[in-house]
Amino acid sequence: MQLREAIELAAARLGSSPHPDRARRDAEMLLLHLTGKTRAWMLAHGDEEFGGCTGVRYAGLVERRLAGEPIQHITGEVEFYGLPLRVTRDVLIPRPETEHLVETAIQIVQGSEAARIVDVGTGSGAIAIALAKALPSAQVTAIDLSEAALAIARENAERNGVKVRFLQGDLLEPVAHEAFSLIVSNPPYVPESERPTLSVEVRDYEPAMALFAGPDGLDIYRRFISQAFSSLYAYGHILIEIGYGQAEAVRALLEESGFFNVRFVPDLQGIPRVVDAMCGKD
Secondary structure, X not given: OEXXXXXXXXXXXXXXXXXXXXXXXXXXXXXXHHHOOOHHHHHHOOOOEOOHHHHHHHHHHHXXXXXXXXXXXXXXXXXXXXXXXXXXXXXXXXOHHHHHHHHHHHHHHOOOOXXXXXXXOOOOOHHHHHHHHHOOOOEEXXXXXXXXXXXXXXXXXXXXXOOOEEEEOOOOHHHOOOOEEEEEEOOOOEOHHHHHHOOHHHHHHOOHHHOEOOOOOOHHHHHHHHHHHHOEXXXXXEEEEOOOOOHHHHHXXXXXXXXXEEEEEEOOOOOEXXXXXXXXXX
């Protein structure tokens, strides 16, 4: 069998996967991951023979994707804000929309000397690492409840050559006696009632503790926002990613805790995705 034929067969097989619209792209990505080659190589060598042990391994990867396993878990890697990150089932796969949070944080902090930033619920370390890379003078701390997630985050920080302090604990408890100029977080915000509606990749392969936050998706915000107010310098900022339809509820929680200048940053679909607010303490 020729290489191009193997890809065509894999794409046809993946046509019945949870995302048939990505069948061809997934077939190519799996082959490139397996062979370690570039797409240019793949296009230039389509008539080469393909089979044997490599063909068997390729078929195995295709079956994993057919069952709904995220392509990022199969390859073990994702790109976030231009940086390569390792991901496993212990961490949430970073989404492109979270880059809006990173961009907003950079705009707020850029030009400030030695800004103190803490990323709460860091997971793979994506946000903290991107900020440490873009803001080399900043002091970046990252917190997660999961030690398994922190192990991945530490590996990603070392891989990308950045210095981040990693701490294990619940929300801001590990830094309860410290103060920061910027607190960022992409917390769990999916209502438990939406679990059945999620794609198989998310529902069955990503960590539930990084996804779900009670009946209305606001449980973590309720605990986190008041802690954040106590942990910020006066006129410091909090940046949080939010879910669809949660903007006004989160605004109310922020204002009840003493935050002001609440504004929302939309994603590419115009949906409020990130909320930015300032700490109003004297």
